[in-house]
Amino acid sequence: MNLTLKIYRQDGPNSKGRMETYPVTDISEHMSFLEMLDVLNEQLVNDGKEPVAFDHDCREGICGMCSLYINGEAHGPDRGVTTCQLHMRKFKDGDTIHIEPWRAAAFPIIKDLVVDRSAMDRIMNAGGFVSVNTSGNTQDANAIPIPKVDADKAFDAATCIGCGACVATCKNSSAMLFVGAKVSQLALLPQGQVERTDRVLNMVAQMDEEGFGNCTNTGACEVECPKGISLENIARLNSEFLIASLKAEKK
Amino acid sequence: MSILDSKIPEGPIKEKWTNHKNNINVVNPANKRHIDVIVVGTGLAGGAAAASLAEMGYNVKAFCFQDSPRRAHSIAAQGGINAAKNYQNDGDSTYRLFYDTVKGGDYRAREANVYRLAEVSANIIDQCVAQGVPFARDYGGLLDNRSFGGVLVSRTFYAKGQTGQQLLLGAYSAMSRQIGKGKIEMLNRHEMLDLVLVDGKARGIIARNLITGEIERHSAHAVVLGTGGYGNVFFLSTNAMGSNVTAAWKAHKKGAYFANPCFTQIHPTCIPRSGDYQSKLTLMSESLRNDGRIWVPKKKEDVIAIREGRLRAVDLKEEDRDYYLERRYPAFGNLVPRDVASRAAKERCDAGFGVNETGEAVYLDFAAAIMRYGTEKATVDGIHNASETMIRELGEKVIEAKYGNLFQMYEKITDDDPYKTPMMIYPAVHYTMGGIWVDYNLMTTIPGCYAAGEANFSDHGANRLGASALMQGLADGYFVLPYTIGDYLANEIRTGKISTDLPEFIEAERAVKDRISTLLENKGSKTVDHFHKRLGKIMWDNVGMARNEEGLKKAIAEIKALREEFWKDVFVPGKANGLNPELEKAGRVADFIELGELMALDALSRSESCGGHFRDESRTDEGEALRDDENFAFVSAWEWTGDPSKAALHKEALEFNDIELKQRSYK
Ligand SMILES: Cc1cc2nc3c(=O)[nH]c(=O)nc-3n(C[C@H](O)[C@H](O)[C@H](O)COP(=O)(O)OP(=O)(O)OC[C@H]3O[C@@H](n4cnc5c(N)ncnc54)[C@H](O)[C@@H]3O)c2cc1C
Ligand code: SF4
Ligand code: FES
Numbered sequence: 001m002n003l004t005l006k007i008y009r010q011d012g013p014n015s016k017g018r019m020e021t022y023p024v025t026d027i028s029e030h031m032s033f034l035e036m037l038d039v040l041n042e043q044l045v046n047d048g049k050e051p052v053a054f055d056h057d058c059r060e061g062i063c064g065m066c067s068l069y070i071n072g073e074a075h076g077p078d079r080g081v082t083t084c085q086l087h088m089r090k091f092k093d094g095d096t097i098h099i100e101p102w103r104a105a106a107f108p109i110i111k112d113l114v115v116d117r118s119a120m121d122r123i124m125n126a127g128g129f130v131s132v133n134t135s136g137n138t139q140d141a142n143a144i145p146i147p148k149v150d151a152d153k154a155f156d157a158a159t160c161i162g163c164g165a166c167v168a169t170c171k172n173s174s175a176m177l178f179v180g181a182k183v184s185q186l187a188l189l190p191q192g193q194v195e196r197t198d199r200v201l202n203m204v205a206q207m208d209e210e211g212f213g214n215c216t217n218t219g220a221c222e223v224e225c226p227k228g229i230s231l232e233n234i235a236r237l238n239s240e241f242l243i244a245s246l247k248a249e250k251k
Numbered sequence: 252m253s254i255l256d257s258k259i260p261e262g263p264i265k266e267k268w269t270n271h272k273n274n275i276n277v278v279n280p281a282n283k284r285h286i287d288v289i290v291v292g293t294g295l296a297g298g299a300a301a302a303s304l305a306e307m308g309y310n311v312k313a314f315c316f317q318d319s320p321r322r323a324h325s326i327a328a329q330g331g332i333n334a335a336k337n338y339q340n341d342g343d344s345t346y347r348l349f350y351d352t353v354k355g356g357d358y359r360a361r362e363a364n365v366y367r368l369a370e371v372s373a374n375i376i377d378q379c380v381a382q383g384v385p386f387a388r389d390y391g392g393l394l395d396n397r398s399f400g401g402v403l404v405s406r407t408f409y410a411k412g413q414t415g416q417q418l419l420l421g422a423y424s425a426m427s428r429q430i431g432k433g434k435i436e437m438l439n440r441h442e443m444l445d446l447v448l449v450d451g452k453a454r455g456i457i458a459r460n461l462i463t464g465e466i467e468r469h470s471a472h473a474v475v476l477g478t479g480g481y482g483n484v485f486f487l488s489t490n491a492m493g494s495n496v497t498a499a500w501k502a503h504k505k506g507a508y509f510a511n512p513c514f515t516q517i518h519p520t521c522i523p524r525s526g527d528y529q530s531k532l533t534l535m536s537e538s539l540r541n542d543g544r545i546w547v548p549k550k551k552e553d554v555i556a557i558r559e560g561r562l563r564a565v566d567l568k569e570e571d572r573d574y575y576l577e578r579r580y581p582a583f584g585n586l587v588p589r590d591v592a593s594r595a596a597k598e599r600c601d602a603g604f605g606v607n608e609t610g611e612a613v614y615l616d617f618a619a620a621i622m623r624y625g626t627e628k629a630t631v632d633g634i635h636n637a638s639e640t641m642i643r644e645l646g647e648k649v650i651e652a653k654y655g656n657l658f659q660m661y662e663k664i665t666d667d668d669p670y671k672t673p674m675m676i677y678p679a680v681h682y683t684m685g686g687i688w689v690d691y692n693l694m695t696t697i698p699g700c701y702a703a704g705e706a707n708f709s710d711h712g713a714n715r716l717g718a719s720a721l722m723q724g725l726a727d728g729y730f731v732l733p734y735t736i737g738d739y740l741a742n743e744i745r746t747g748k749i750s751t752d753l754p755e756f757i758e759a760e761r762a763v764k765d766r767i768s769t770l771l772e773n774k775g776s777k778t779v780d781h782f783h784k785r786l787g788k789i790m791w792d793n794v795g796m797a798r799n800e801e802g803l804k805k806a807i808a809e810i811k812a813l814r815e816e817f818w819k820d821v822f823v824p825g826k827a828n829g830l831n832p833e834l835e836k837a838g839r840v841a842d843f844i845e846l847g848e849l850m851a852l853d854a855l856s857r858s859e860s861c862g863g864h865f866r867d868e869s870r871t872d873e874g875e876a877l878r879d880d881e882n883f884a885f886v887s888a889w890e891w892t893g894d895p896s897k898a899a900l901h902k903e904a905l906e907f908n909d910i911e912l913k914q915r916s917y918k
Contacts, residue, residue, distance in 0.1 A: 011829075012829055012830075013462075028526055028528065030525045030526060030666075031526070031528055032530075032664075034530070035528050035529070035530050038528065038530055038780075039528060042778055042780060044824075045778045045822065045824055045833065046778065048822075048824065049824065050824050050825050051824065051832070051833060053830055053832055055318065056492060057317055057322060057324070057491040057492055057493050058322075058324065058326065058327045058491045058492075059491070059492060059530065059531050059533075060327060060531075060533050060660060061660065061663075062326050062327050062413065062415075062416055063317070063322040063324070063326045063327065063491065064319075064321070064322060064326075065317055065318065065322050078663075080659070081663055085660070085663045085664070087663065087664070087666070089666060110462055110830055111829065111830040114830060116318070117318060117319065118318065118319070118439065120319070121319050121320075121321075121427070121430075121437075121439075124321075124423070124424070124427040125427045125428075125430045125431035126431060127431075128424055128427055129382070129383075129424035129425065129427050129428040130381065130382050130383045130424070131428060132378075132381045132382055133306045134299065134302060134303045134306060134378055134425060134729045134730075134733075136371070136374040136377070136378060136729065136730050138374075138377045138378055138380075138381040139377065139381070140377055141336070141376045141377045141379075141380040141386075141394055142338065142393050142394055145388075145391060145392030145393055146388055146392050147392050148388050148389065148390050148392060151385055151386075151387075151388040151392070152388075154383075154385040155385040155387075155410060155411065155417075158385050158410075158417060158420065159413060159416070161326075161416075162319065162321055162322075185383065185385065186383050189383050189385065191380070191381055191382070191383045192383055
C-alpha cells in the first residue's frame with residue numbers, strides 16, 4: 001500500500017517543532033509499524049537526509065521503550081499492543097497517518113519523536129521496591145504461601161512496562177495508572193506489607209513533584225494501556241493513599 | 252604465550268565455592284566507601300551486580316544505552332528460570348542441575364563454575380520472592396514449576412510468559428532503592444565506547460552521552476561488563492534492536508581474551524521470517540514445548556497442498572503427520588535440547604517438508620494439549636458428557652492462563668489464531684554462549700575488568716539449556732561477583748580516586764572522537780543497515796546452523812572485503828553533538844564486522860561438532876553432533892593482535908573430574 005505520513009519533527013530539546021509530510025510506497029500489510037518507519041528512514045538516509053528519531057528496542061511489546069501517538073491514539077489504533085506490535089494491516093491503502101511524540105509536561109521532547117521519561121524512574125526510586133538486601137540469606141521462597149488470587153492480581157499489576165502511554169493519553173497527564181500498578185503489586189503481596197504506608201506516600205509525593213496531573217476518572221488510560229492494567233489499580237492507589245495519610249496524621 | 256589461569260579453587264567440587272569465599276580477601280565496610288565501581292549494563296547481570304555492590308557500600312556508577320535501566324534486554328525473556336529447589340519432589344538436586352548443564356553444554360563448560368551456579372540457584376528464587384517478584388503459584392499458594400528442554404525434572408520457575416520482565420523489575424527495584432539513596436549514580440542513554448587501562452589495570456571507561464553527544468570520561472577502581480550477548484551479528488535474531496557487542500569488543504581490543512566466539516544458540520521455536528523488510532525475529536518460548544507437539548506432514552503431496560492453500564493443517568489426519576522429534580528421540584520427545592531440535596527442524600525443511608511458502612517452517616501444535624486440559628478441567632468441575640466444543644473451550648482457557656501473552660504476540664504478528672490452528676515456527680539466532688573469557692572470579696584477562704551474564708563465556712559450554720541464562724545472570728550479579736570482586740578491590744583501598752585527567756583517559760577519548768569523525772565525514776553511498784544485512788547473510792549462510800571448512804574460509808574472505816567496503820562506503824547522516832541513532836548503529840556494526848570474522852575463524856579452528864557448533868565434517872552415522880574430546884576438550888580464548896584474522900589462540904584445558912565424558916544422547 002501507499003501512505004502519506006505526517007510526522008512531528010524537532011531538532012533538539014530547545015528547538016521549535018514542525019510537522020513534515022512524507023510519502024511511503026509499497027508497504028506490506030505484514031510489516032510492523034516500526035518496520036514501516038525503518039523503510040522511511042532508509043529512504044531518507046539514501047536521499048542524504050536525517051532520519052526520524054524514535055525510541056524502540058525489543059520490538060516485541062515488553063521493554064516499554066517504543067512510544068508514538070498515532071492518529072491521536074497512544075500506541076495507535078489496535079488494542080492491547082505497543083507501537084512495535086502494531087501491524088500495517090490495521091491501515092488501508094491511501095491512508096494519511098499522523099505520528100507525534102508523547103506529550104506531557106513531565107515528558108520533555110529530546111528530538112523528533114523521542115521524549116524523556118526519566119520522571120517515571122524517579123517515582124520508582126522514591127519507593128517502588130521492597131527493602132531487602134541481596135544477601136542470599138532470605139527465608140525459603142515457599143515459607144509464606146500466597147493465595148493464588150492475590151498472586152495473580154499482583155502479577156497482572158506487575159506487567160506494567162513503564163511506557164507512559166497512560167500519561168500521554170490522559171488529558172491531565174496523570175501517572176496514576178503507572179503508580180497504582182506498582183503500589184498495588186506490592187500491597188497485594190506479604191513481602192510488601194512493612195513499607196506499605198511509606199511507599200505510597202513517597203511515591204505519590206514524587207509523582208506530584210514531577211508535574212504529573214491528577215486523575216479525574218475519565219478512564220482513557222485503561223483503554224490505551226498496552227498491558228491492560230485496570231482502573232482497579234487507581235482505586236487501590238487512592239484507598240492505600242487515604243489509609244496511609246490517616247496513619248501518618250496519627251503519628 | 253601467556254597461560255590462562257582459571258583460578259579454580261582446590262578441593263572437592265562441593266566445597267570449592269564455600270572454601271573460596273572463606274579464603275578470599277574482603278574489603279572492610281568503612282573502606283568500601285572509598286572505592287568506585289563502574290557497572291556497564293543493567294540487565295539481570297549488571298542490574299543485580301550494581302544493586303548488590305551498592306548495598307555492600309561501594310560507590311557505583313551504572314550505565315545503559317536505553318532510557319531506563321528497566322529496559323535492558325533481559326526484560327524480554329519469556330519462559331522461566333531454573334533452580335534446584337526440588338519443590339516437585341522429582342529427584343532434583345544441585346548435582347542433577349550441574350550434570351544436566353554440563354551435559355546440555357556438550358561438555359565444553361568449566362565444571363567448577365557450573366557447580367557453583369547450581370549451588371546458588373535455590374537462593375535466587377528465595378531472593379526474588381523476597382523482593383516481591385510474582386512467580387506463578389498453584390492453588391495451595393506455593394510456587395509452581397514447568398519443564399524445559401534437555402532435562403527430565405520440573406525445575407523451571409516462571410511468571411507466565413514474562414519471567415524475564417518480572418526478574419528484571421526485581422533487580423531494577425533493588426537498583427531503584429540504591430539510586431534513591433545516592434549509592435548508585437545511574438547514567439541512562441549512555442554508551443560505553445572504550446575501556447581505559449592505566450598501568451595494565453582497568454580504570455574506567457569512555458562513554459557517549461547519547462542525548463548531547465558529549466564524550467565523557469569516567470574512572471573507577473574496577474569495571475564490570477554486563478553488556479549482554481552478540482546475536483545481532485546475524486542482523487536477524489531474537490535480540491533487541493540495540494543489543495550489541497561494542498563494550499565487550501572494546502575490552503577485547505584492550506586485552507580481554509574472547510572465548511568460544513563461534514558458540515551460538517539457534518533457538519528452534521521462533522516465528523519464521525516473512526519478508527526482506529524484517530527487522531528482527533520473535534521467539535516463541537521453549538516453555539511451549541511442554542504442551543506443543545512439533546510436526547510436518549509425512550507426504551510431499553500434502554506439503555505442497557498446504558503451501559498452495561488447498562489443505563489446512565488441522566484437516567491432515569494423525570497418521571499423515573510426522574512428529575519427528577517424538578519419532579527420533581523417544582526419551583525426551585519434544586523436549587530435546589535446543590541445538591538438537593533446531594537441527595531436526597532444518598533437516599526436515601531441507602528435505603522439502605517445510606510448511607510455508609519459503610519452505611522454512613514446521614508446526615507447533617496445541618490441539619492435543621487443549622483437549623487434554625479441557626477433559627481434565629471438565630472432570631474437576633464435575634461436568635459429565637461435556638461436548639467437544641465445551642472441552643475445547645475449557646482447554647483453551649487453561650492454555651491461555653499458561654501462555655496467554657505468547658499466543659497474543661503470535662496472533663498480532665502473523666494474524667493467525669494459534670488456539671485454532673498450529674503455530675508455524677523455525678529456528679533463529681537467540682543467544683551466544685561465547686563471550687569474554689573470565690576466571691572463576693569472573694575477572695577477564697585484564698586485571699580489574701569483570702564480565703557477567705551473557706557477556707561472559709562461562710557456564711553453558713557449547714549449548715545453553717533453556718531457563719539457565721536468567722539463572723546465570725542473577726547468580727553472577729547477586730551472589731558471585733559481589734564477593735569475588737572484593738578479592739581484587741582489597742588491594743585498592745589505598746589507591747584513592749582515579750583522575751580522569753591521566754594521559755590514558757585523554758588518549759582514549761581522542762581515539763573515540765576520531766572514530767566518530769571518520770564515520771560522519773565518510774560521505775559514502777550506503778546505509779549502515781545495508782552493511783549489517785550483508786554481514787548477517789554471510790554469517791547465517793556459513794557460520795549458522797551447519798558449518799564446514801569451505802564455507803568458513805569463504806566467510807572469512809567475504810567479511811574482510813565487507814569491512815574494507817564499510818569503511819570506504821558507509822554513509823552516516825547527522826551530527827556528533829546530539830541524538831544520532833544512525834551514528835550509534837554505525838559504531839556497533841563496525842564492531843560486529845570484526846567479531847564476525849573472529850567467529851568464523853573460531854568455527855574453522857574447531858573441526859569437531861559440539862552443541863550448537865555443528866561441523867558437517869564431524870557427525871555420527873545418525874547425523875548427530877560428533878565431539879572430538881581428544882583434540883578439542885578446551886576453551887578457545889582469542890587474543891587481539893591488531894587484526895581479527897590474526898587473533899592468537901590460547902587454550903584452557905577442560906578437566907572433567909566429577910562427570911564422565913560421554914557422547915550426548917537424548918534418545
Ligand atoms: C526473546 C528472548 C527470550 C529469552 N527467554 C529466556 C528464558 O526464558 N530463560 C532464560 O534463562 N533465558 C532467556 N533468554 C536469555 C536471557 O534473557 C539473556 O541471556 C539474559 O537476560 C542476558 O542478561 P544480561 O544481563 O547478560 O544482558 P542484557 O539484559 O542484554 O543487558 C545488557 C545491558 O547492557 C547495556 N549495554 C550493552 N552495551 C552497552 C554499551 N556499549 N554501553 C552501555 N550499556 C550497554 C544495555 O543497555 C543493557 O542494560 C531469552 C533471550 C531472548 C532474546
Ligand atoms: S500502566 Fe499501562 S500505559 Fe501506563 S506505563 Fe504501565 S503499561 Fe504503559
Ligand atoms: S520496542 Fe519494546 S515495547 Fe516496543
